[in-house]
Amino acid sequence: MNVPDLTLADVLQPDWRVAPQVRALVTTRNGGVSLPPYGRWRDDADQPGGLNLGRRTDDDPAHVEENRARLRALAGIDEPAWLQQVHGAQVVSADDVLDNARAGGAAISADASVTDRPGTVSLVMIADCMPVLLCDPAGRAVGAAHAGWRGLAAGVVENTAQRVAALAGIEPSALHAYLGPCIGPSAFEVGDDVLHAFVDTASAARRGTIARAFVPRTGVPGKYLADLPALARERLAQLGIAQVTGGDQCTFTQRDRYYSYRRDRVTGRMAALIWLAR
DSSP, rough: OOOOOGGGGGGGGOOOOOTTEEEEEEOOOOOOOOOOTOSHHHHHTTTTEOOOOTTTTTSSHHHHHHHHHEEEEHTTTOOOOBBBOOOOEEEEHHHHHHHHHHHHHOOOOOOOEEEEEEEEEEEEESSEEEEEEEEESSOOOOOEEOOOOHHHHHHHHHHHHHHHHHHSSSSSGGGGGEEEBBBBBTTTTHHHHHHHHHHHSSSSHHHHHHHTTTTOOOOOTTTEEHHHHHHHHHHHHHHHHOOEEEOBBBBTOOOOOOHHHHHHSSOOEEEEEEEEEO
């Protein structure tokens, strides 16, 4: 099968107004060479393959490496700072991640990375969890966070924003944020444990706003439809961050465009990456 190269039509780019040296994109499931179940949602022989970037998905390793090479070629970047994501709130330096990888060290466990060095790429992988990209609008520092409900409740967005702001020498409220594709509020069913993870740790003034992000399922006690983008916006608002875009793409329902672990279980991984141009 002749598979076309990855193009800009196969990825998303944040619709924010920031310095041109801030570069960012989010991949979809399209534009690679992986075969089903990691390929396109249709198995048509004349369709391009899937852009699965996850090495730990049981996909053909050669296909994953080709997909990663296509991503680097499209973005014009060196190897990104790949993390071992653990659904936590740890933030690390992307430069330290790359130094560790070059030295042959094991992958660093964290769910976000930041940098102020041009050419260093912060990256997180996703397949329902929400990527949150953050930048100083003047282009002095950037960061990427992997925000599933556990990481979001634990403070990964706040931690990342504070680290980016510190690198840029500004207040967190001056940052811009982009919310990438994630499982949407019409599909993300959760239980009481998730509701309480957010509500019980919030101040009394915030609890009403947070509770509105959980819609009770009719006839299903203890079950809710959760709105991850709304929860992220609430967290960002607490930092004073008002410049927030994205958050309108659902990985679960948009099967032709995104991988979704909750929908398919055996599936690929997409990536959200951000960097400063050299």
